[in-house]
Amino acid sequence: MTGVRGRLLGLLGLTLVLGLIATGLANTAVESADDRSQRLAADAAVKGFEDKLAAFDTASSTRLTAAFKDDVDDYKRLLRVAKSAVRRAPAPPTRGTTPTGRRGSEKYRAAVQERATIVEPYVELAELLQDRAIPASRFIVSGRKVVTLDPAEVLDGQPIFTGDPLRDLVVPAFKKARTRLADAGVPDGAELLATDLQAYLDFVIKQTKAGADRIDEAKPFFFDFGTRPKDLLVRLTGLEAQVAREVALLTVGIASDA
Template sequence: MNERGRRWAVFGPVFVTLALAGVIGVMVVVQNHAQADRVAEADRAAEEFVGQVGALHSEVVEAINDSNADDPGDLVGVVDAAIADPPSLDDAPPDGIERSAAYAEATRLEQSFLTPYRDLRRELRRADVALEFIRACRDALTFQVTDHVGYGVLRDSRPVRERLIPALVRARGDFEDVRVPRGQDQLARDVVAALQHVIDEATRLAGRIDAGRSYFFSYAERFRTVAVAVDDYAIVVKGDVVEAINAVATAR
């Protein structure tokens, strides 16, 4: 073997090793760039989703403010319409997702961003039931005996037995058909008891008239006491709705 051949025999493996190292280095660089691209894709998906969630929030708040709806049941419809088509987080390459902190945060957001609106919806549903109950309470407590027997001295029990007492029984039955909100059983019992008090007194009045004896009863103070409790409950319900709406307005 001549001298040149011997040099190639010595340096050949070195050149091959260097060449392989160069190829591997290029492959590593290419792989790193590709991986960075996949992470960037996951980041973009996350950023787009977060933006959509922010836009939805603004739309819900604007819809509530523009609705001019005083009835909680109507507001439920407003909220439902506003969140009918919520955004979703787009897919991204698995290894990009794995290495993207933004995508991980967006995934957590996806699991919770509708919670404030659903909480508001539940509160509005509860308020809707509560307000129907409150209206029924107030209707019952505005019952007027004179609407059925007139004013002045009663010398005949028939108006009491044929008009007043049946009207009171109907009023009591109508109230008892109304759904009672959770935690308001005692208030419902107080309203029924107030009506029952008038029924009992009217029955006693009819008996005294038939016996030719005078009798007088008053129910205004009893009704007024229960009405104050109803008003207090209405204030609580309104406050709960305002608090729930404010919680949505300030949610982020």
């Protein structure tokens, strides 16, 4: 048994040694002259690319910072600047290179990675502006129009002898505000706020119709919305501040990294 065990251990040891030799041969494979030529061509293609990329980053971040300082709430302008940066970002040249050479060149692979690192924040900012900030801004504008809509301003001093002015002027004004709010869409995270705004509009419309009926019955009526408009306005302002912080963090981060 000892002899058999010894032979098995010997075979196992031989297998491990052969495997190590094979691995070593694979790792120390000599680069062919053709592969070397292709790799050197890829190396040469990205010579000076890092400086070109740095100049691009500095110029793009400067434009972005200027747009941000000029009007921090102009998200559409910021989006144009961010998209322009993504579109104009230089890429490592491929002319005079081959896929084999680019794969074999550490310098070329590093240039590709460096470009991705610099461009990615602009991509993230563009996505934030397009998918989050601009929709939220549209929703906030519509929401503010809802909570600041004043029946007295809608009536504009018109004498009230019957309930018709309320039905003909005030109710349609709030219904229009409700339609605008629905058309604005609901940004992520604002679903409850949107529901509460719609509920407020339904409440106002119902109160106005009931008030018109009271006036027709020669009964007194006064609009009373309580603190709901103010409370909703505070929540809208909070959403606006939150989105502004998200945009500012990315924008300032790009400027500081440039």
